[in-house]
Amino acid sequence: MAQLKQSSGGPQNGKLTISPAKAETIKKLRANVGQLSTTTMRELERALPWYGRLRADERSALGLVAQNGIAAFVTWYERPTLPSWILSDVFGNAPTELTRSISLQKALALIRIVVETVEDQVPHLAPEEDQPALREAVLRYSREVAFAAADVYARAAETRGSWDTRLEALIVDAILRGENTDALRSRIAALGWKAQERFTVMAGSSPLEPSPTYVGELRRMAGRFAQDALVGIQGDRLILILGGLDDPANAMARLAELFAPGPVVFGPEAATLPEASTSAQAAFAGLSAARAWPNAPRPVAADDLLPERVVAGDDAARRALVHKIYRPLVAASNGLVETLSAYFELGHSLEATARELFVHANTVRYRLRRVCDVTGWDPLLPREAFVLQTALVVGRLATPPSQASERTSNRQA
Known part of the structure; x- marks a missing residue:
């Protein structure tokens, strides 16, 4: 920055000196951190209606982020550094609370209020000759904080996505094994499952090398016909657990198109999700016996393969x-x-x-x-x-x- 310059005598062990105007600005900033924080909190409650509706612990977590942001700005203005420190100095341990309490859009609105509050106080915090530099620093700082907030939400989304994928795999495995425990019901609730009836399991072959978007596309397609859907890939087998199907015949035909070549079998409808294990077992048995009926429709009901399944020892x-x-x-x-x-x-x-x-x-x-x-x-x-x-x-x-x-x-x- 313009105020950061080498001393008149040249470099002294690589140290930089600060101009008198900037030194005075830094002094006022440090003296007014508390006042800026108080003003910011009042402005948040006034300008953001949703902020006042948060729980006390959520407001506290977000208020701490705002206060940390102001305090960190003072340190950064004195000696600008790489932006990586923002994640720890500004957000601290708040990312989890932040992403649970508010959306990214609301987080950016909060950052905007903090920046505007500091910017409005520039005439009172810096001598006239240092005000342009301070405003520029506020803008640069707000950019880095906004990028850091986006990074926080992106990391949280990736974490949730990975956790949801693992949880979904556990649920699919538990249903296939016929598990009916409180743990299964708890996992289903944690995944946000809404369907309460009409559960069906489809089984077929999975692509040899599914694209990164394959499961997402399959889940979106299933969401058009069912209230909820679980997707599981076990080796070369693809399993779909569908809840609340409104048009089963059409749904099965459309979803079968996303399976790899080969037979696709769906089990009988189950009344509850834990009971879907019976549907899954029938679907798997039908899948194993389907090659005995070369002209079977695709998809085919497991009950339509009863003779082949009997011969196969089911x-x-x-x-x-x-x-x-x-x-x-x-x-x-x-x-x-x-x-x-x-x-x-x-x-x-x-x-x-x-x-x-x-x-x-x-x-x-x-x-x-x-x-x-x-x-x-x-x-x-x-x-x-x-x-x-x-x-x-x-x-x-x-x-x-x-x-x-x-x-x-x-x-x-």
């Missing part, structure tokens, strides 16, 4: 076929199981089935429609007939031999 799929298809058919009676069995054994022929059972073909049609009403699967469609036939097989294997023999005797009688 016990949950076997139980689902027994409880959701075989037992309801047996309970419905009216010869549904017998008619369905004959229909499959006779090559899906209505006439042959009618002759085998000594009934009219329309009776066979009626019974097959009843099968569809009871189970939700249509035996007249080849793929769904395959599901029903698999259900008959696993249902008979799950039935004790005595009951199976009794049922056969009744049919023959």
